Amino acid sequence: MRLIRSAMRWALALQPQVADTVVAAVVTCVALLLVHRDPPFGIGQPTELVVALVFLSVMPNAFRRLAPILVFLVASAAYAAYLLCGYPDVITPFGAWIALYTVAAHCQTRVSVPVILAVVPALLTLMVLTGGSWVSLVQWIMHGSVAWLLGASRHSLTQRNHQLAELALELHADRERLAQRAVTEERVRIARELHDVVAHHMSVISVQAGLARYVFDTDRATASNALATIADTSREALDEMRRVLALLRLPAEDDEPEPEFDPQPGLDRVEELLNRVRAAGVPAELVVTGTRRPLPPGPDLCAYRVVQESLTNVLKHALPASATVYLHYRPRELTVRVVDDGQQPASAGTGPVSGHGLAGMRERARLYDGSLTAGAHAHGGFAVELRLPLAPPLEQPGRNASR
Structure with missing residues (x-):
């Protein structure tokens, strides 16, 4: 053969x-x-x-x-x-x-x-x-001209086919690069979401589990409250992880119902976040200035994740400490500031700032043309500040629709 x-x-x-x-x-x-x-x-x-x-x-x-x-x-x-x-x-x-x-x-x-x-x-x-004879001469000229024109046309067509083949290869390579870039960006986005979900909720669960174990024999009510917080936090973490992991699944069949999830969290759920942090032993306050208003889904989730990651860093690196979350609404900008008064360890000046958490927050801020700064506070503790540009209230889709 x-x-x-x-x-x-x-x-x-x-x-x-x-x-x-x-x-x-x-x-x-x-x-x-x-x-x-x-x-x-x-x-x-x-x-x-x-x-x-x-x-x-x-x-x-x-x-x-x-x-x-x-x-x-x-x-x-x-x-x-x-x-x-x-x-x-x-x-x-x-x-x-x-x-x-x-x-x-x-x-x-x-x-x-x-x-x-x-x-x-x-x-x-x-x-x-x-x-x-002149007749033969004219025939010669005609025959030669036709032969040359046919050959020149064939050459031009061959060159064009080669150019089209090279262009097709370049387009295929560009498409492969764009596909690879899209895959990489999606992986980074999913990794960022998983980090935000796991880091915060597991920090709360760890603190509450330690508290429940410590007072289990002496204060059953406190232990019960800690276990309830663990149950609620773990349920929310699982729900958010299912939402992220659903992005990795193949499209559902036509007759398969789509999974239902709670809406993406936003600044309207900051109080719930603060309640979990308070239950973990960190006094936390919320200060809102300006006219509070609904935000587009992307910036809203970005601001929520920055608050979540900042409070998670307080739980992991600054205990004992208290924290304050400032939300300042301007017509064209939202400022989110999270400040704690904890005693930072010797490596805190570089550790949290250079870790994955703050790197993810900076990526989120850049995604919406915002900026994020983080560092030691002038009066002690640590401060994280996010600035997000916003459309004026009258230009928002909800306001326009209501008019």
């Missing part, structure tokens, strides 16, 4: 060569038959020289794809020798025109044009000098 496949590949590779050989042989036979006719339509019994010149003027086209210019020169020289020997012009230069087409079709223009301009006028001049 391998031998058969190799033979088939060899035959397919030789197919153009075989076709060129057959065409050249057929045209050679036709030319010899024309020469063999009786005068004035032929030269009668051709001599060996005539046969050789006719053969050399046509048969080299069997190799026209391998050496176009050389074949064109050989065919033209053989036909010129045929005319110079004084033989009547009973055949047109079939071989020269086939070779001319091949040169125009397979060679670069900067190479083919000078060769054609050097050879074709010389052939035409030689035909006139050897007594060729």
Whole structure:
């Protein structure tokens, strides 16, 4: 089987060569038959020289794809020798025109044009000098022009096909890069969501579990409240994790109901967040200035996640501490500021700031053209400040719709 496949590949590779050989042989036979006719339509019994010149003027086209210019020169020289020997012009230069087409079709223009301009006028001049008729001259010009135009059109079409193939490859590569970039961005977004969900809720659960274990034998009411907080927090964490993981699933079947989740959290749920932090032993307050108003879903979730991650860092790095969340609404900007008064450890100046939490918050802020700063507070503790640009209240879709 391998031998058969190799033979088939060899035959397919030789197919153009075989076709060129057959065409050249057929045209050679036709030319010899024309020469063999009786005068004035032929030269009668051709001599060996005539046969050789006719053969050399046509048969080299069997190799026209391998050496176009050389074949064109050989065919033209053989036909010129045929005319110079004084033989009547009973055949047109079939071989020269086939070779001319091949040169125009397979060679670069900067190479083919000078060769054609050097050879074709010389052939035409030689035909006139050897007594060729004007009818034959006009036929020669027409045949040569048609051969060159067909070859030039083939060359142009081939070049265009090559350009289109290269463009298709470039577009395919660009599409692959864009797809890879989209996958990477989606992975980063999912990782950021998972970090925000897991870090905050597990911090609350850890603190509450430690509290419940500590007072389990002495204060059953406090232990019960801690366990209730753990149950509520874990349920919310599972729900948010299901929401994130649902993005990784394949699209549901048409008859499969879509899973239902609670709406994405926003600043309207900051009080719930503060209640969980208070239950974990961190006194927390909310201060709102300006006119509080609904926000678009994206900035709303961004602001909520920044508050959540900031309070999570208080639980992980600053206990014992208290925290205050400031929400300042301006017509075109929202400022979210989370400040704590905890004693930062020696590594807090670099640890939290350079960790994944604050890096994720900065990415969220940049996503909505906002900015985020974080660092040690002037009066002790740590401060995180988020600034998000907002559309004026009257330009919001909800306000416009209500009008």
